[in-house]
Amino acid sequence: MTSDIILDNLDHTYPEAAAPTLRQVALHVPAGTRTAILGPSGSGKSTLLSIIAGLTTPTGGDVRLAGRSVLRQPPHRRDLGVVLQRPLLFPHLTVAENIAFGLRMRRTDRAVVRRRVAELLDAVALPAYADRRSTELSGGQQQRVALARALAARPAVLLLDEPFSALDPQLRGDMRALLAELHRREGTTTLFVTHDRDEATDVADHVAVLLDGHVAQHAPPAQLFRRPASLAVARFLGGAANAIPGTARAGRFDCPLGSLHLDTNHQGPGLLLIRPEAIVVAEHDAVNVIPAAITAVTDRGTHLDVRATSAGLTLHLTTGPATPLRPGDETILWLPPTQLSVVAAQHQQRPASQQR
Template identity: 50%
Template sequence: MTAAAELIDVTQRFGSFTAVDGIDLAVPSGKLTTLLGPSGCGKTTTLRMIAGYSTPTSGTIRIDGTDSTRTPPEKRNLGMVFQSYALFPHMSVADNVGYGLKLRKVPSAQRRTRVMETLELVGLAHLADRKPKKLSGGQQQRVALARAIAIKPRLLLLDEPLSNLDARLRVQMRAEIRRIQAETELTVILVTHDQDEALEMSDEMVIMNEGRIVQQGSPAQVFPRPADRFVAEFLGYENFLTAADGTPLTIRPEHLRISGQGDDGLEGTVADVAFRGVDLLVSLDVADPSGATVRLLADVRGGPAPQPGSRVTVIAPDDHLIPLPR
């Protein structure tokens, strides 16, 4: 698969602090790639180096096969949407969207056509004459997206673009960005700390920790096979235990089953039961195969609710137990 952008042994240091530590990354063309990880893991620094706002301490950045390591941002022809949207309050929606085209000296008639085409794409053509302050948060986000797309960028870079929206709008905008990416076949790099966002939107996930890439692949490859405990915890795995031979294991709450004593499984005691509407989240203190006592969470749907203090058997099916590095 063709790489729209490549980072080769890229490091970024700020004084004695290493923000990005010798990473190699190939961003596939025409796909949506997410840089995922906790705050301070290096994902935004990586995006800023691709955009040209920060020059790596060492290493090479190629865009469309051309060494762009020291090319200034305005000569990279990249679109970028920030957390804050950074719209011009005194300009109309149409003028905001056409701003990058005007800087590129696109003739006014051609500019108007491109602006309206882009506003149609994001569903805001009817608000072309409105000022940003008259728009909702979701509409402002679409304007920022349209402005970035209108210049027909080589790459579209999104830095936590949904973090300022409420939960309902975030879900809507995930689908909207995915639709726009599919229709335009743009190469998109999205920075997020939200694993649900990354799993739902990505063609390719790049999980970072302490300036390094710890796992990369499609959601279908990464989610069922986390590379280590950090990735497992970050993707929402909450149960960790140890096999009799010392191998660390993880299993998701929905894959644990609770039955009466005497069945074949792990003996334990119910510590707490939390009602969550459609299911119960049961906390259990269990003796794992190594003999250690661990706290496990089971997602229970249907059947009688186990009572705190009761002795139960916890069944962890072998096909859902995932081994982790020692």
């Protein structure tokens, strides 16, 4: 049976550390869902997973699975499947024996073990490798076996700590697709730790952004990108290239670009954010159109990175490779209201829109 995960104000400070690794982490992962813990190196992601797995004891707070605290339970009693960056397969066992290991430790009936192993070998597309040693497999194949082994006993929760980071980009994409398929088949509550925002949005229904040891925002991927909760979240997600100072009131944002229509309820001073890919070139019959001068164009092959100036501000946008833009061109830019968000200004740092 799958389980929800509740992290109740978790704190953790390592001995002799200058600052806490985790600070008041509160998170609810509903049963049967996939959540990614996304953050930069050193943000506390692996520590958080280690606490849930029972390998680290927090200095404060609680971990509840299926509504019950598990802090006093050893790792093997928590009904978890765990996959790490390194597969850590048993080199003296075959692929089938590795997958069956947890079931045999539970003294599961042999016929049930055989059926479950065969089912998972088929699910990870490795039925022909059942009798091979793990040392004969590629890195991607080893991680497939590690996934199958973690799911063999039908755990209530599956924990994954950057399991695909050592693989090449093509394999990472294949493994993310496999994880989605396994979730569809098994329905196991999944918590996936990564520093890769594309990976997080590929594998998860919700993403919790962990910055400086606390959850800065927890939301569906689309909401994170369109409505970041803070400038720090926007920066981490690559959405702070355009940060325009001004004041929001009554559905508008007054700034050097004019009085722009908003689709948010923010009131008061702040920074207007719009992602570079959300700015549209040469739209005339809409609100939030502004004149601009193109100052730089970089061809990235799949798209153009463009810089433009308007009302003394520098705007960053991306557009299709066939868009006829050159430095010196005068154009019109559209800032769709549904793509605008407003966050509180961080006065100690210059807005990206004012950096040259």
